[in-house]
Amino acid sequence: MTGYLVRRLPSALGVLLLASFAIFLILRAVQGDPAxxxxxxxxxxxxxxxxxxELGLDRPLLTQYGAWIADVVRGDFGRSYIIGGSVNELLAQRLGNTVELTVGALVFTIALGLLFGVLGVTVKNRFGQTLLSAVNSVSLIVPAYVSGFLLVFVFAITWPVLPPGGHVSILSDPQIGFQYLLMPALVLALPPSAILARYVKDGLQxxxxxxYARTAKSLGIPPRRILWRHALPNALPPVLTVLGMQVGVLLGGAVIIEAVFAWPGLGMLAEQAVTRRDYPVIQAVLLFLVVVYVVVQLLTDLAYALIDPRVRLG
Structure with a gap:
């Protein structure tokens, strides 16, 4: 396992370096000057x-990039051009809220993905299969911000049972916090849960x-037990890889969903920084999301290699 990790680390570090350079250059290519x-x-x-x-924006781009990445390696993301405070402190203030939203969406993704994946195998009638297929397709096709506005219109305006936006920490007040978390986490989870459901269904089939499944059936073992005890564990390794990929989707979607639901996380911080051309803040948020995505992918690969020895031995 150590050898497999050593082989994977250079590519992960290379991705991070290329991503940081791309983020830096793309922001400079966008029209607008913070000065x-x-x-x-x-x-x-x-x-x-x-x-x-004074900001060092008149220096050559490679010099600016070198100075920025050197500070990042030391754990210093610089100071905000507009607010004037430390970018590290700004990230720390918003990070917990984004983690809360992402974890909530991940729970919904796993629950809905497993539920509809198993139903796709166990439901045999034509109407049920058509209904499941329609729900899956709608979850994939409808953009998150559209479904977000629809949920707000139905459950916050037409039938006001949930708050339309804002944030209350679920740790400080679980009941009220869950009400604020429910809609944005559900909206964020719909597309990745539909993808996960398809992989769960294919793996189970x-x-x-x-x-071994046919033998168990011939021995009279109940189909439900065959499904949950034997088929599902063997169908999960490929699903684990897909789930790791969806974490990046959830993080990227959080940027949009936080704006729709006025959720004070990294997404709203990035939106405010973009409108003000606050380079250090935008760079820090984007690079942080890339780092999390790469780390999750690396952990997913390690988990898959741990489950399937052929991966690490290959």
Whole structure:
């Protein structure tokens, strides 16, 4: 297992380095200058130039990138151009809220993915299969922000049983916090849960067609026990890889969903930073999301290799 980890680490570090360089260059390619924002309305070229020099924006791009990535390696994401505070502190203030939303969405993703995947195998009638297929397709096709607005319209405006937005920590008040978490976490979980359900269904169908499943059926073992005790554990390893990939989808979707539901997490922080051209904040949020995605992928690969020795021995 150690050898497998050593083989995987260089590629993970390479992805992080390329992603950091791409983030840095893309932000500089976008129109807009933070110095002009800081200089106020109708600034003189001299004042804009002075601010650019103070922020180091007049240096060559490679020099700026080198200085930034060197600070990042030391754990320092710099200072916000607009707010003026430490970017590390801004991330720490919002990170817990985004983690809460992502974990909630991940729970919904696993629960809904397993539920509809198992139903896809156990439901035999045509109407049930058509209904499951329709729900799965709608979950994949409808954008998250559209389903978010629909849920707000139904459950916060038309039938006001849930708050339309905002945040109360589920740790400080579980009952109220769950009410605030329910809609954004569910909206965020719908697309990845539909993907997960398809893989669970395909894995179960393949597992139920294996010799051990047919032998168990011939011995009179109840179909439900064959499904849960034998087929499902053998269908989970490929599903684990897909689930690891969906964590990145959840993190990326959180940026949009937080704006829809006024959830004060990293997504809203990034949105505010984009409108103000606050480079250090945007870079820190995007790089943090990439780091989390790469780490989750690495852990998923390690878990898969632990389950299936052929992966690590290959």
């Amino acid at each position: 002009e924002t800081l200089a106020g309305s109708d600034p003189s070229p001299e004042s804009v130039g002075a601010i650019r020099h 393949q597992a139920l067609g294996e010799d």
